[in-house]
Structures are given as C-alpha cells and as structure tokens.
Amino acid sequence: MSAVAEAAGVSRATVSRVFHGSTPVAESTRDAVFAASERLGYVPNVMARVLAARTSDIIGLLLRGPTNPAYGLLFGELQENVSRLGLQMVVVAPSRAEGANFERQALNRLLGLRVGGMFVATGVIRADMLEPFLDKVPVVIIGRPESHPRIYSVSYDEDDNAYQLADAVAGQGHRGVAVVTPAGGNSATEHRRALAMTARLREHGVRVHPVAAPTFGAQEEGAREVIELHRAGHVTAAMFPADLRVLAFMPYLREAGLRTPEDLSVTGCDGILPGIDMIGFTTVRIPVEQAAQRAAEVMKTLLDGSTEIRHERLHGTLLPGRTLGPPPR
Amino acid sequence: MSAVAEAAGVSRATVSRVFHGSTPVAESTRDAVFAASERLGYVPNVMARVLAARTSDIIGLLLRGPTNPAYGLLFGELQENVSRLGLQMVVVAPSRAEGANFERQALNRLLGLRVGGMFVATGVIRADMLEPFLDKVPVVIIGRPESHPRIYSVSYDEDDNAYQLADAVAGQGHRGVAVVTPAGGNSATEHRRALAMTARLREHGVRVHPVAAPTFGAQEEGAREVIELHRAGHVTAAMFPADLRVLAFMPYLREAGLRTPEDLSVTGCDGILPGIDMIGFTTVRIPVEQAAQRAAEVMKTLLDGSTEIRHERLHGTLLPGRTLGPPPR
DNA sequence: CTGAAAGCGCTAACAA
DNA sequence: TTGTTAGCGCTTTCAG
Helix, strand or coil: CCHHHHHHHHHHHHHHHHHHCCCCCHHHHHHHHHHHHHHHCCCCCCHHHHHHHHHCCCEEEEECCCHHHHHHHHHHHHHHHHHHCEEEEEEEEHHHHCCCHHHHHHHHHHHHCCCCEEEECCCCCHHHHHHHHHHHHHHHCCCCCCCCCCCCEEEEHHHHHHHHHHHHHHHHCCEEEEEEECCCCHHHHHHHHHHHHHHHHHCCCCCCEEEEEECCCCCCCHHHHHHHHHHCCCCCEECCHHHHHHHHHHHHHHHHHCCCCCCCCCCCEEEECCCCCHHHHHECCCCCCHHHHHHHHHHHHHHHHCCCCCCEEEEEEECCCCCCCCCCC | CHHHHHHCCCHHHHHHHHHCCCCCCCCCHHHHHHHHHHCCCCCCCHHHHHHHHHHCEEEEEEECCCCCCHHHHHHHHHHHHHHHHEEEEEECCCCHHCCCCHHHHHHHHHHCCCCCEEEEECCHHHHHHHHHHCCCCCCCEEECCCCCCEEEEEEECCCHHHHHHHHHHCCCCEEEEEEEEEECCHHHHHHHHHHHHHEEEEECCCCEEEEEEEECCCCCCCCCHHHHHHCCCCCEECCCCCHHHHHHHHHHCCCCCCCCCCCCCEECCCCCCCCCCHHHCCCEHHHHHHHHHHHHHHHHHHHHCCCCEEEEEEECCCECCCCCCCCCC
8 A cells, every 4th residue: 555655646545545535535646546556456455444444344144055046046146236235245154064053153254354244144043143243233134034123134925935835736626735844943944834834724624744854954854754645645735845855855756656746746935946947846936136135225224324123024926837736536 | 352351361462372372371371361252252353363464264265156056066065175174264256236347346355355365266257367366365266177377276177078978979879969059258168068079079970060159148049049950850969068058948949849858869067956867967967076175175285385286177977867868760 | 635643453573 | 471562554533
C-alpha cells in the first residue's frame, strides 16, 4: 500500500479512501492511485482491512454436505444473489475429520474470520449454539424450519410438500401406502416430511404402513420392508421423504422383479437431481433458487441495520412423474 | 485477548503461545489460560493472527459451479482430506454477477484473505493469471490438465477416459458414430474428450460425424443434429463428452420416438450423478475422491516446503450401462 | 479534498 | 518458561 501511495504521490490514507472510502476523493488523485496499483499489482489485504475497520462485508456460509446436489445448488444460487447485492461470500463445510463436534469447528472457522454475517445451512447446529454470536453477527438459517425469536430463517414448507404428495397418491386411489420414516435425530427435514405425509394420508382414509429408516446415510434403509409389504399385498404405493432414497430403492425393486408404477407406485421429494425429469420421479421440487434469493435479500437488510425477525416458509411445486399411477387392480 | 491474559495473570504473549505457540508453556499456566478463555468466551481473531504471523494455515479453494454435482463432490472430498491433514479450508465461487472477469474477482477474494495455499478447480482461470502469486502461495490445480512448469496439477486422464468409451463403442460394432464436440473455449475438458474419442474411433476404422456444440451452458446443443444423422442412417451411436449432455439429449430422443440402445446407443462421461447407475448410462467414472486425496496430500508437502512440481493424471473406470448396445441390424 | 497519527488483535524476536 | 517491544497492512478521526 505504501508503494502505491508513493508511486501515486499521495498518502496511504488516500489510497485507502480510493479503494473503500466513504470520503470523496478528487478524480485526478483517484485515477493516479488506480493506475499505480494496477502497475504494481496491488491486492488489498482483506485481513488488515477487516482488522482495522472492525467490520467485514464478507459473509460466511456454513454448508452441510456440498456433495448433496441440493446443497450444491443452494451454494451456487446464494453466491449469485449475494454478489448481485455487492457482498462477498466464503464457504466452509464441516468435516467429520475434525472430530466430535465438527460442526462447531466449522462454525468457529467462520467466526474466526470475523465474517460480517452468516448463512447457516446445516441441520445439526442448534439455534442455541448460535445465540452467543447473535449480537455480533446477523444470522440467517436456510432450509431448516426454525422458530428462534432472534434468528431469521428462510425454509421450505415441508408440511405442504408432504401434503401435495400425499394428496396426489391418495388421489390415484391408493388405499395402502408405505411411508419411509427416518428418525428425527438424523434428518429433521425428512422426519417431518414423513410424519406429514402419514397424517395427510390418514385424513384421506388411507392405511399407512410406516417403515423405520434409522441409519444416517444409508439411503436404502427400509427398502426390503417396503418390498415385503407389497408382497403381502398391504401396499400399492411407497412414499419416500427424499429423492435420493427413491434412487437407492429402485435396484431393490428391480431385483424383486417389480415395475413402477404398474406394480408399485413410488414418490420422492426434493426435485433437485439433474435428470430427475428423465427418470420420471413423482416428487416435489423445493424452491432452492427462491430460498437463496430471499436469504440474500434478508441478509442485506439485516446488515443495513434491520432487526425484524421472521420465519419464512416457501412452497414447493409438485412434479408429476411416471412413477405414480393408479394401484394395480 | 488482554482480558484473558489479565484473568489468567499472564501476559498476552503467553496467551498467544498457549493457543498457537511453538514455544513450550508450563502446564499450570496453560490450564489457567484455557480456563480463563473458556470463561470469557474468547475466540481468537484469525484476521489479526494471520496479519501478524504473515502466514496462514487456511487454504482456499476456488471452485467453479458448485451446482455441478461433480464439483460438489470434489468440494466435499477435499474438505475431508484437508482437515484430516490438520488444515483449514474456505471456498469461494466465481459469480457472473461480479462482472466480466468474474473468475478473476473470485481469485482476488481468496488472495485478499491471504490464504496459505490455493486449490484451483475451475476451467477458465489461465495458468499465467496465477503466475504472479506463485512465489507467495502454493497452488494446486485440480481436474484440468495443466503443464505449467511451476504449477502442480492433479487431473483426470481425459484421453484415456475417451479411449475407454471409444473402444467400448467400436467394440460393439458401430461403424458410424456421432461425437458431440463443444468448442474449446467453453470447456477445455469436454473439448479434449471429444477430440480423443474421435481420434480413437477413427483408429478403429469408424466413420465419425462430429457435431458442434458451441454454446456454453446449453447442454442440449447438438441434439437435433444427432437425431438427423441417425434418421439419415449415418450413425448408430452418439457419444457425448459429459453425462449432463446425455441427460439433456434424452428428451429429444424420446420425442423422436427412438429408444436406446435399440435404435441408437449413447454414452456420456463423468459418472458422478447420483442415480446414474439407475438411468443406466454407459459412461466413465472419473476418480474425484482420489483426485481430492492427492491434491490435499500434495498441498501438505508444498506447504512443508517441497518444491517438486508434477502433473498427475488419474484414470477413470468404465461404467457399462444399458445405453450402449450393438447397432441395429 | 488530503495528510498525520493512533490504533485494530495478534505474533515473534529478544531479553530476562 | 515468560514478559517486553515492535510491528503486520489497513482504517479513521482530527486537523488542515
């Protein structure tokens, strides 16, 4: 910076002003500074800037499982929206290699960077873990229903998603349906979806057979039970709380010599997977793009001093596919 | 920090030592410091630390298109490997909203953070753009063939991938094949794959019909031409340089009333998409996990002072699927 | 509109 | 093993 200042024949303070200053700078000086920094290849040191300014326009994203296409999409969309608003974004992902409280580690990594705001898109960090930082950093939780009175959240209306699917299944005339139901501790979202599906189906007078799917990460959990239920003539359709689960289920179906929807209808949820339309899943598409946009907008207002806290819920849209048909006669 | 120091009855330097110091600290003092910082909720300021130490163990990842599942997977795997080696990682993604040279912007964001090392996983940043920083920061390019004498790279052997697929297609007895060939400026990788496929097919004595696919992002580019070529009886198979392109092609195929592989065989490349096996694409699976592992290991040695530069190429494995069969008679 | 000077929170010799 | 003392590169009053 001193080099640039010297080359441009001004003080360091002026260089600073040219780059970020609120104070006006003479056109000529500005040009001189830009020219000099260009020539010298000057890249401002963000660390020093943040340290001195005690504030940062870098906002952090705590992202669970970038491997999951739904999170990948969220990342991409947030990035677009955030930079459209003139903010910067860096991302950290928790890693199991970081030990027991690995999500905590990732959170600290972000906090250590003294980000100016935080997006939290992970199921496991609990709201009260964030509490100590609320005074220092605006936080927006994305994708997970949250009702903390001091934390803004933008999430999906999972109940509505489930209802849409349940209505579609019931509407086809199915009277016995398997609902794969993951434990709450593993995926709050999937758990909730499954419960909502079950409730709605019952309202329709459908006989529901819940299938437990306790293990985290084992997407095929419950597959055999579903097949059994079908064999025994108890169900003509199976509802899964996530597309990836349907995907994992298909080989079992094929192995059992069954076809969908002729023998058994199946539905998923998410609608994000590229090619989902090709495979033809009946599913609900969650509005990731919209969530990203809202989250970015909200962050902006929060950074601008707003203190209004809301918990927004976005609606998904039913994606009719060929895996849902009427029950076999 | 001063607060902690005071509470623990030591100097700030000692607090610093307890947290990161190479110098030994008495057990008792260490405990006192930890106790105090726990009580006061002290989170070290990474910015200040980096500024003072002039070095950082945070390594940055410049990631193109997190929306693409292949990049998402790379992100996830890198994160695991990196933290297993005791390093931290932050990620930035270029955003088109950042204007013309948006990749440049993202690069600067990373440089501004004064990361201790950089992974570059994006097709567009040219090696010579990185040159000015090579002295300051070790750089590892991932996924893109690179031969810069000062930049380490870990990439996929795209020629070999293409050969495997071409051999499989030729082996089925196809004598006329369409190869969708994107322009080099858009995706160097896909361009290279297409050229290699073409060359290999020709070695097998196959008649190749290149189909230009100039537009970036329009995955369905070339679809109609392929259909035409088939209609005219020129080709019995179509090779695409990426799975996503195959995916985009399928609706056209269906619309034309054609089936695969009975009427037309198709192959892709990447093998990353969840459900790819279900769809049954014939493709090559690129070894993302292995690339991530190597990249992390290499980064570690580079940070430890190694200066050895190599350009590693990893082999993919053929994923036979049901979209490739013998030509119709 | 611009310069001087005082830090931001921390590390790294150098002494003790 | 610990404290003292300079900074790291930048921002921000406060005067001019």
